Amino acid sequence: MEYDFRSAESKWQKAWEDQKVFEAVDFSEKPKWYGLVEFPYPSGAGMHVGHIKAYSSIEVLSRKRRMQGYNVLFPIGFDSFGLPAENYAIKTNTHPHVITEKNIEHFTSQLKSVGFSFDWSREFATSRPDYYHWTQWIFLQLFKHGLVFRSKTLVNYCPHCKVVLSNEDSQGGKCDICHSDVVQLAKDVWFLRITDYADKLLEGLKDVDYPDSIKQQEISWIGKSTGAFVNFSLKDAEEKLEIYTTRCDTLYGVTFMVVAPEHPVLDRYKDRISNWDAVEAYRKESARKTEFERTQINKDKTGVRIEGLTAINPITGKEIPLFISDYVMMGYGTGAIMAVPAHDQRDYDFARKFGVDIIPVIEGGDIEKEAYTGNGTMINSDFLNGFTNKRDSIARMLEELEKRGIGRRGVQFKMKDWAFNRQRYWGEPIPLIHCPKCGVVPVPEDQLPLELPPVENFEPGTDGKSPLAKIDSFVNCTCPKCGGAAKRETDTMPQWAGSSWYFLRFCDPHNETAFADRKKLDYWMPVDHYNGGMEHVTRHLLYSRFWHHFLYDIGEVGTPEPYAKRTYQGMILGSDGEKMSKSKGNVIDPVDIVKEYGADTLRTYVMFMGDYGSAAPWSDESLKGCKRFLDRVAGLTEITTADQENAKLESSVHKTIKKVSEDIEHMKFNTAIAAMMTLINEFYKAGSITKSDLINFIKLLSPFAPHLTEEIWQHIGMNPDGKTFLTVAKWPEYDEAKTKDAVKEIGVQVNGKVRGLVELPVDCSKEEALAAAKADENVAKFLKEGNLVKEIYIPGRIINFVIKK
């Protein structure tokens, strides 16, 4: 068959679109299937090959589901708020809206050229008011339920981007956008209380089908630990200093305390601290350090002893010294610790440097050399002496602490509340109003969307305020509560806000009276299969699960978890094995590939290049191999000349249907394609095939190479009216009986080494099998070398003779 992919691909894309083949129908007799991919940020650079790989898995599954008779929702939209558009706007003095819409248009045509079967009728962009109306609405619900709060605390601040960042956006002490070092600044910040949902986010993982690697990463990010809060008295003071510990049973070994430099207790006792100058100098120094310096260059412990304040070990009553040191973080626990130098290496290092006592309370190790962190019998610990099990001694101590009223059981999370405001223009305005009389007042829901006002200059202010702060007409407003003069919040939401609920909007994208109709949500949700990048596990995935759990709690959605199943794709590396980057010059533009080799070749190659979840380098040669395969598929029409089904070929076809069907389900796309390559090799070897063989073959290939197979389908007369598409034809079924061979060639081993091959009926008896094996000349030769002591026959697998020499 003559096949020109350039004309055929655009022809079929148009035909599918005209006939609305991929539009999902709300409510249907068919079973529903909701497949989701992470909607793209419409960057000016356009589509990346990574997008192709990320989307192709759900694309293939969606196409297969349609052929299997499902009502499929496979939507796409744009996550279009964000810094790149804004920075570009600053550079070129163009409105980010204009740039964004232009990029969306460009991205749309690129995505369409690959032939993805998205339901474009549901497309939306998070930066359009009809969408962010509802992002703001959900924010107001969070506010009304006490999950939004403002607090002046130390936050991650990027001096380059001039924005406050969430913990998730500053992992490793680097700004996620520009990779500058993040500094700690005390700022007034809006937080979302994601920590209130820490337990639910942890528990919810038990009910979803995510790979362990994803679950583990979420679990460690949430970082739940159980332990105890213990109150330490300060000598001659009312105040108690509370600490958090996971090993309260080592309390007898506590010989000093350390508080974080930022700990507020110090200010309250300023007058009593005789070396206040030294304390303050140390505080200033650690404040100046970046997160990187504080955590990475930390081998040498530094600190200052606080003169004039003494703590008391609540269990022994002994006086112990108090220090400040930046190895204690204000952001975890209470910002103060009890130090057990005998059994914690950090405390040990500190104690050695500052000459504090080291009292062992667990037997074992060599305290002269290092802290002992292993298990052992409790010593020097009064009522705990003799305990050998950590769990028992902790339980016993907790009991004692509670009895004496000096401590209690407690839980801590590493995860922090979500810093939710950005001092930038291109994001959802936070719908809150500051009223001098009423305090913080939410914008009434009927006034949503609170639209972004036009701005002349997108540059963030040097005063750490958003560009919106410069627009008087936006800032000045009346308080919805008292009607007095008030000021609007001028910060916007972070980039992650819009994507925290977008999968819900796809269920009802044009709704003007609600974020989505509840009946439609109940029909489509949860997402059956969500594929995306590993880099979103501790951000988008966590954030969106949080919002969904919240919406569930307030009765807006029907399930706590939004995604029934989550998978991820491995990265496509440059052909040099390095991560693709402009500076390395190893970037592959998928649009170039579509133009030169066709969308089908690109799609097939991306799915064939290796294990879906693993990184794999790009190879032009392998890509050409896939093109060759598809050309051979096009050539199949030439050999579709047989009238009679060849039994052997028929069996191969059925085996392949089974293999491809199962492999797609398990996301083993590479072996699915390999099986089709094997089959086509058999086809050509046989010389001729039947029309039925061809139809089954193109059906299997259709999800991967939809254009070529659609063209063949028409070519062989299966689409007479131009509307009977292969794309929605019935997925082939296999006959289990025909996938089973009557005879099978199996290996014959002597002492575990293969010495021959015999062809045997699958159901043949042990006697027959062994006889046939022994008849093999080479096997017989090896059997002569010793006495036969054992005969093993596993039908269909192996024969093994054990001989003794």
Place this chain on the structure above:
RNA sequence: GCGGUUAUGGCGGAAUUGGCAGACGCGCUGGAUUUAGGUUCCAGUGUCGCAAGACGUGCAGGUUCAAGUCCUGUUAACCGCACCA
């Protein structure tokens, strides 16, 4: 330091879960077609060996009739978190 993942030809990777290691593709070698290059087609291709055969899944042991797969120890690489009390 903690958690996770991985290690198989020249390369990307297979192996129905303990049963013929290297499917499929790339590359390479030889041949055919072609004026040549490219394309296409045929044959070959783990290593050593003329062969018989021996060896072979990071390394060292072990279990088993049989180990890429299970167990013990070990090394390396990658990813995530990290002074988390």
